[in-house]
Amino acid sequence: MKSFLKKNSVPYLFLLPWLIGFFVMTLYPMAMSLYMSMTNYNITRPNSTQFIGLGNYIQMFTSDPKFMKSLQVTFLYVFVSVPLKLIFALLIAVLMNQKLRFVGVYRAIYYIPTLLGGSVSIAVLWRKLFSKDGVINMLLGSLPGINASDLPGWIANPKYAIWTLVILTVWQFGSSMIIFLAGLKQIPQDYYEAASIDGASKVRQFFKITVPSLTPVILFNLIMQMISAFQAFTQAYIISGGKGGPVDSTLFYSLYLYNKGFYLSDMGYASAMAWVLLLIIAVLTLIIFRSSGSWVSYGTGE
Amino acid sequence: MKKTLALLMAAAMAFGLTACGGDQPAANNTDTPVATTAPAAEVTTEPAAVEPPAVAEGPEGYPQYTGDPVELRLAYWGNDDRVQRTDDVIALFESYYPSIKVTGEPAPGTNEMFDMVKTQLTAGNAADIIQMGGNFADFKEFIVPLQSYFGGELANVADPAAFDQTTFDIYSAGGDRLGVCVGKNLLALVYNKTLLESAGAPLPPATWTWEEMKAYGESVKALLPEGVYPFVDNAANQANYIAYWFRQLDKPVWTSDLQTFVDADGAKGWLDVWTGYIADGLVPDAETTGGYAETSPDTSALIAGKAAVGLIWANQIGAYQGATTDELGLTVLPTGGKPALATQGSQCFTINKTAASVEAAALFLNFFASHPEAAAILQTNRGIPSSIPALESLSASAEGADKILFDYSAFAAASGQTIPQDPNLPGDQEFIQELQRIYQAVQFGEATNDEGAQQIVELITRLAATG
Incomplete structure (x- = not known):
């Protein structure tokens, strides 16, 4: 022990800030939340907290229809918005990879939504754009054959509200696009030259060269975007007025968790929900990793 | 040499981190003097020793404050107009009770305020005086029962001739009176x-x-x-x-x-x-x-x-x-x-059990809800006044929306x-x-x-x- 300390004191001293941060700011809160998830801890009634074992978890899966609804909404959102966003990002990245004039300017412009999209003000703007008398309906109403007053209030209608959030997410394709662009730059031009000499069309080149070469980047983007989609909160909070409405149609998992913990003070239950979300994300990430062996190519010829 | 330098740098980093983390200014700990300090040094650093504490403070006809100087925090919600009026009443209160300093902590709406207050209550650092709505009963574990102050610090609001008593019945739980309602609403x-x-x-x-x-x-x-x-x-x-x-x-x-x-x-x-x-x-x-x-x-x-x-x-x-x-x-x-x-009782205020001084907080509520000069500042911003003289004088001179x-x-x-x-x-x-x-x-x-x-x-x- 003494010699270990002597040998390693300097590196550990340098690591100290991180170690303190990890143990105090990450590990301790996680352990506390795991403990709280097994209690009926209510922020407003700390004195009557009791250990209830797996009670919260059992309640979630047996007698909480709102929990099930929030899972349904979140899965729909993740499984629709992530693929759409990646496809969109890839297509724009391919365009941005062409030898165009001012391509740098275009890249910057297409990245802007990513910088803005997560903000509260854009969410407020979205609410206005898609409301019944909003800009979108004004534009649609000006088309021949469409009467603006027959159009729905996209945000206020439980059938459509979630789709306005999907559009908002897909619009923020910038960071995936930049990563795809970096991936595209790595593909040797020789492949394309050889393919065009052999007479392969652009489309065939895209599917036979570009996509296979990019699979490691696609894997990375897929995992990162999936995890962040599961944690989506801000836009749904603002657009739905904090309640996941109308009729729980935008009740994202994280929004319900927040609502339970902070609005309804049921922090024990909210902690349990956080652990279930962690499990869901971990399992899905594992599945994607496991499956990657069959579709990701690292260009090593294996 | 290199190693010493590296150690020094690492130590400086670690120190910097802990210094950022601690937000309790040591100089401010006047009510918990460190036992190891020499008594002579203690006298010179305590501001309480400069002002003699036994001087009674307070407006005429109001309970007086004889305690040590104290700082209170007041959590409430409201728009800019309400914040301005509340700050004006606080300034007026401080002119009558110079030993009590009150700092407002306004939030734009009830949801924002309760997100903050619930977190602070859990952490044990919530404001001393907290505005509550219809959900006050959910917080009864944190609230000081007020009835024992009715004969003293809350004398003016406990006077049935001068203050509408009905809201006390509503803002109570298990026989305890939990809030002072500045106004009424319907x-x-x-x-x-x-x-x-x-x-x-x-x-x-x-x-x-x-x-x-x-x-x-x-x-x-x-x-x-x-x-x-x-x-x-x-x-x-x-x-x-x-x-x-x-x-x-x-x-x-x-x-x-x-x-x-x-x-x-x-x-x-x-x-x-x-x-x-x-x-x-x-x-x-x-x-x-x-x-x-x-x-x-x-x-x-x-x-x-x-x-x-x-x-x-x-x-x-x-x-x-x-x-x-x-x-x-x-x-x-x-x-x-x-x-x-x-x-309904409207604009009701409760005192947190961890308040720096429950007496000073009660004095503030008593003043805030009943003093005529405070009522003149608040007008109807905090509802129809519970104070009977304030209601009479305001309704006699009201115009427009009031x-x-x-x-x-x-x-x-x-x-x-x-x-x-x-x-x-x-x-x-x-x-x-x-x-x-x-x-x-x-x-x-x-x-x-x-x-x-x-x-x-x-x-x-x-x-x-x-x-």
């Missing part, structure tokens, strides 16, 4: 006088039944411009309106002896009224209604020009009038069955429709939220009125069981 229907007059429509009468209200809506509908409806859809944005309905049916949602009497018939009656309005075009369609939260003028369909008559808290009339150039008026809620218009408010409150009281406030259902916030969800499901055809009524009763019964 629901009202606000109407857009300019809009109705320019459409050639009659104004709502001083009182009306539910049938008369419906007939009025039908007659006005034809006169209003396209896209403007007679009424705002207020079925579910306020839990208090459905509570009013159940009170009229003599089936109260929650009574002071902790019981609920709601039934599916009553709930269905409520849903039938509003879905009937939707079908007859007396209120905007569900999607338009969904765009307005109806919590403030900014989110009001009436202020946006979509409807002519809507439900507000009477003390919001100033803010609503300030948000439009149209002239507004107030009338009472439709009558039927039993009197049900509850006079006059509308005082006239309405006097008329409602004289109409025989007002009743003392019922306590709020336990889990009040969940009630409002779920009521809204159920009503939206009915609006969008995802549930029938019968199913919706059943869900409302189940919701209320479930929440009542937690009380």
